[in-house]
Amino acid sequence: MTTLTRPDTLSPAALEALQARFGEQLSTVPAVLDAHGRDESRQEFARPHAVLFAQGEADVVDALRLAREHGFPVVPFAVGSSLEGQVIPVAGGLSLDVSGMTAVLEVAAGGFQATVQPGLTYPELNRQLRHLGLFFPVDPGAEASLGGMASTNASGTAAVRYGTMRDNVLELRVALAGGEVIRVGSRARKTSAGYDLKNLFIGAEGTLGVITELTVRLWPLPAHLVVLRANFATLGEAARSAVDIMGAALQPERLELIDERQIHAVNVHKGTDFPEAPTLWIELASPSETALAEALELCRELVTDGGGTGLHAAHSAEERAKLWEARHHAYYAITALHPGHVNMTTDLCVPLHQLPEVVEFTRREADAAGLDASIVGHVGDGNFHVLFHAPPDDAETWERVNRVYDAMITETLSRGGTCTGEHGVGLHKRAYLAREHADTLTLMRGIKGLLDPQGLLNPGKILP
């Protein structure tokens, strides 16, 4: 982990003003600063000058006022599960920790919506919704906070059916650098009322404002579910089968590709015994048993025609839960398998028909470079992850990793894809953003300047 040299952006006067306003809520304890200096990517480390544990919107507004008056950076932080360095205070200043803002303010079951604070995690929201037969579908790997998920436009395994954060956040309250708190979007399911500011703040990684409240969309829990597992001889075959499934209007709840290396890591980490081959995990849902059986049969035929073998259908809630838990912990499984190594994960996303070629290209390049790269993907969306790992100081390996990554980006962009399907830009993808959206960087900078003229909000992120 590289420790970044940090400019002295929080003056004694600023610290005094923060302490005067926030007292015990403000911390400069080294261990606390350390905990706010890294994220899940474990590549860089930069200590904030202070951490504020915000208890509500008023705290956020006052922190931004003091930042304006004293000119120090503010970096929103919740659980620190970002993967591109988004929460690392590379310019120092204040880490604005909203992990204490976890209230569920309102649940309107009949309106399929809930209003929550940004520090609430999605698994906790779902625990509180279960008795209503409703759920929130966006499920990134980590136990992420809803504010953080909105800030990176996170998605996950269920996006193929339910969409991303952009599709599942109806309304936001956002505290601006200028001091105002605005409401963007609408609690109505659709609106054409003026410019879409909601989607501007979703994915902005805390560089345009600080989210203080979210109204999210809820969905009825599917009545009947089954997960079909199938193995394939090659990654490409598995990816092609995924494309066939999407074409058959089966509308899977989830459609995941896991390569033999990830399966191996999961088996070691979780004590499971999944066959160690390229695998598809396909979750189907239906309002009735009969309909589900029919969908499963159709899916079996498609998968078998596509070269799938060792088909197994998981019907029980327990078996399905175990399987998706294994999937969600894939990242940690690989980490555990290589102690002392640092991971780098990619999240390229391409138009579905381009997926098999891009996945095969990736595997070829990684093999040619002699890298132990494992691949998992939300393949129904054309989105896949490559997990690279190496000792932090192994410069030669990291050079090869970066060469392969660069080739993957070039291939992806040439096929109409994006350098990030769900993790965001943060620190690590700024150069790739410049390649993907060179023609809009000026406009993006203009919007940043409009909302944050002093450059106080999460400086150094997104924009190259």
Add this chain to the structure above:
Amino acid sequence: MTTLTRPDTLSPAALEALQARFGEQLSTVPAVLDAHGRDESRQEFARPHAVLFAQGEADVVDALRLAREHGFPVVPFAVGSSLEGQVIPVAGGLSLDVSGMTAVLEVAAGGFQATVQPGLTYPELNRQLRHLGLFFPVDPGAEASLGGMASTNASGTAAVRYGTMRDNVLELRVALAGGEVIRVGSRARKTSAGYDLKNLFIGAEGTLGVITELTVRLWPLPAHLVVLRANFATLGEAARSAVDIMGAALQPERLELIDERQIHAVNVHKGTDFPEAPTLWIELASPSETALAEALELCRELVTDGGGTGLHAAHSAEERAKLWEARHHAYYAITALHPGHVNMTTDLCVPLHQLPEVVEFTRREADAAGLDASIVGHVGDGNFHVLFHAPPDDAETWERVNRVYDAMITETLSRGGTCTGEHGVGLHKRAYLAREHADTLTLMRGIKGLLDPQGLLNPGKILP
């Protein structure tokens, strides 16, 4: 129809420059100017100084360059089916007619996407897709152009299942007032690459840039469909039944409420004989006949429990087509029923659980004001239309209409709804936008200033 006095914004020098560049593509023929001076709302009329029939992106770029040099307004126009005056050149200048830009540039069936020019209408796109078993689901009442639909974030009867234009446009090419042509969004199904500019241009009604190309999302045609029709004693009962259906995870393809007055108009206009009572039209889809039969049975029970009577299931493609054609022509049916009258249609949208109360409130207010107001709605979305009509010069009736409309807006906003679910703001809803989003008008104006500093793009629309 009020004819608006129009400033002299196109100088002889500007006209000369336009003629020199575009020759026969430029028209100042009175009949052509008249045809570009109104929209479907028929409330205002303002002649442009000239109309350019653009044949491609280069024409759009050059028109914007000349606009910049000579300082004249540019108003994008395709089929003129907007309902809030969006295409009316209230400040004169150039009507930029893209209705000749109708090419389907690419269809990637395996990627579920098509790239088209902005003048193409959605019914024509669907005609060209049918042989692939794919379709584009956004279906406003008029045979609208895809560029226009993107510019108002249009939706329609299928939005309850497939979403709005924001959900179904992947990527846009946009010509900016400054001269650049930018690509926003991605052909990948999801992206977290920087600020969301795509959704900023969707719903901007041509005030931020001119859309020159769209890549839209396609869906597999459902295998089996049925439409269940049910009558109710009251509008409120019908609306409550719609809420129940949405809660049952039946995921209807369409869920439409039509009141007895609209049914009457449709019967007169189309020679149909639908029972003239508050009615729900519920379309269900399924990959198999058995599954469909089960869903239909479940739906029948729900509707009957909710007070529905005279249930009728339309199975044949012909009967379903006839029914949805009738629905799509509802607006024209009312128009035909009242020759010489002008219509005003609203498109309020509220959180689903608020819909029954808001619909009942609306009916009460309209009755109390002695207005013949008919109601239809995409009720699965909480979106409904009230159609008012009166002779254009009947100031007293229009005063009552506006009073009721204003009360509806107040009620809707107090329940977390929006003043426009799908028609946009245009000329008519600017004051309502100011009420709904007072706290973001400054930011919206800032974004407008960033993209159109000279104020040339569709002036007078959206922003109060």
